[in-house]
Amino acid sequence: MFSTKLLRWFRREKRVLPWRTEPRDPYRTWISEVMLQQTRVDVVIPYYQRFLKRFPTLDKLAEAPLDDVLALWSGLGYYSRARNLHKAAQAAGGALPRTAAELRELPGFGPYTAAAVASLAFGEDVPLVDGNVARVLARVFALDGDARAQAWRIAPGLLPRGRAGQFNEAHCTSCTIRTVCRGRDAPEQFPEPKKRPARPLLEWEAVALRRRDGAILLVRRPPHDLFAGMWDLPATEIKLPGVRLRGPLTEKGVVEQTLTHRQVRVTVKAGRASGTPRSDDLRWVGPNALHQLGLSSLARKSLRKAGIAC
DNA sequence: AATTCGGGGGC
C-alpha cells in the first residue's frame, strides 16, 4: 500500500516550477529566487502566481505602489524582501543588468541571488552557493568552520565552463560521489551544527476598534521594527490621534507566533470607536479590503481572534 | 562574526 507521504513526494517531484520558462526570463527568475530565500517551494508557488499576475513585468513592478507589493507578500515573511524588490525594480531603469557583479549593486541582491540570476537567466559563468551547496561541499570535503564561506572559495573550481546555469540548477536525485565523500561516515558532523540562540518572549496588547459601519482601525508599523511597514492592529499603548473610543474594551484572547529569534504573544481586545485619524499611518479599513492589504500572518491571526474574517 | 528579519512543514 502506498503511503500518502510517498504520493505527495512523487507529486512534488513531478511538479513543474512556473518560473522555469524557456527561454529563461530574468524578471521571473529574480522574483522566484527572492521568494525562495528561506522559503519552501510549496509555499512560494501560489505567491509567485499571484505576484506575476499582478506585476507581470519589471516595469509594472516599478510603477506599482509599495503597498500593493507588500499586500502580495502578505504572509510570506521577511518583508524587507518585498521592499527591496520594489526598490531594485525602480533602480534597474527598465532592465536588469546582466552580470552578477552589477546585480549585486541592487538592493536585495546578495551573493547568492546575484549569481543565480546571472547564471540562470543571462548565462554568465559564475558559481553559486546556497544552503544545499554549502552542506554538500561541507560533507564532500569535510569542511569545518564556516562552510558557506569556504564553499564560495571552492565553487569556482567545480564549475563547468559554459554550463554554469545548468550546473547551478542541477539537483541530486541520487548521490554518485559517495565513494569519495569524506563526510560519508558522519554526515551529521558536516557542516558543524549551529548553536541555537534563545527565543525571548515579545509581548504586547492590541485592539480591534470597529466603526459603526464595520470598518476596522489599522496602523502601519514603524520602519526598522518587527513587521516594518506592514499594517496591523494598533497596540493599546500607542496614541490614536483623531480617534475617539466609544465604550469599554473587551478581551478576545491571545494569539502567538513563533519567529526565528522571538516568541511573540499578543493579547487581543476589541471595542468601538469613531473619528478621523490625523495620520497617514492610521486608517479605517472596510472588512472587504482586509484581504488585499499588507498584513503579517500574526496580524491576520489577531484579526481572526477578534472575530474579523480576513 | 553576530544578529535580525517570518513563516510553515515534518515529526
Added chain:
DNA sequence: GCCCCAGAATT
C-alpha cells in the same frame, strides 16, 4: 512542542 531551513542587511 521541537526540529529544520532554497539569504540579505545591518551592526
